[in-house]
Amino acid sequence: xxxxxxxxxxxxxxxxxxxxxxxxxxxxxxxxxxxxxxxxxxxxxxxxxxxxxxxxxxxxxxxxxxxxxxxxxxxxxxxxxxxxxxxxxxxxxxxxxxxxxxxxxxxxxxxxxxxxxxxxxxxxxxxxxxxxxxxxxxxxxxxxxxxxxxxxxxxxxxxxxxxxxxxxxxxxx
Numbered sequence: 055x056x057x058x059x060x061x062x063x064x065x066x067x068x069x070x071x072x073x074x075x076x077x078x079x080x081x082x083x084x085x086x087x088x089x090x091x092x093x094x095x096x097x098x099x100x101x102x103x104x105x106x107x108x109x110x111x112x113x114x115x116x117x118x119x120x121x122x123x124x125x126x127x128x129x130x131x132x133x134x135x136x137x138x139x140x141x142x143x144x145x146x147x148x149x150x151x152x153x154x155x156x157x158x159x160x161x162x163x164x165x166x167x168x169x170x171x172x173x174x175x176x177x178x179x180x181x182x183x184x185x186x187x188x189x190x191x192x193x194x195x196x197x198x199x200x201x202x203x204x205x206x207x208x209x210x211x212x213x214x215x216x217x218x219x220x221x222x223x224x225x226x227x
Contacts, residue, residue: 109170110180116192117150119185121164123220124200126177129168130212138204145203149196178216182223194224 113119128134128142139161146157171177185197197220205213 108180110167110177110184113167113181113184114188116185116189117152117160118163118167119181119188120150120197120200121146121160122167122181123164123178123185123197124204125161125164126168126171126174126181127201127213127216128204129165130174130216131210134204142200142204145200148203149199175212175216175219179219179223182220186224191224 110119110122113122124142124146128138134142142161143154143157146152146160147154150157150160152160167181168174168177171180201217201220
């Protein structure tokens with residue numbers, strides 16, 4: 055009887071480690087997929103990382119800068135819901151006149167740029183300044199349309215502060 059209990063314990067431990075290894079492999083595969091998505095989006099929009107230059111400062115497309123601001127604005131109050139992400143994609147499509155695939159790529163690249171800024175607040179300030187350098191005030195209307203679309207229920211305190219950062223970055227004050 056003790057041998058059967060020991061054998062059952064060994065089988066259970068082996069099963070546990072096999073499941074853990076399989077889950078680790080799945081997570082690694084997902085990370086590789088995310089990295090591939092970011093690379094594909096960066097290639098599509100002509101993004102090239104430059105030495106000794108912050109990634110946001112290397113952005114040459116105003117749509118990418120505006121999408122970075124929009125993604126960061128959406129994530130100010132935590133990780134967004136699926137509904138909020140879909141609202142962001144629809145707003146990017148309508149404001150920039152692009153398709154769903156391109157909107158998804160803008161959102162992926164914008165999220166990556168936001169993480170490179172170490173959070174939503176610094177990303178909003180930096181990407182807004184970059185947007186102003188790239189287009190002056192041309193894309194402000196599109197950016198504000200996206201921002202309004204992702205916050206239909208009203209603004210939080212952090213989002214109100216972010217709007218002030220956007221105004222400062224676009225030199226509206």
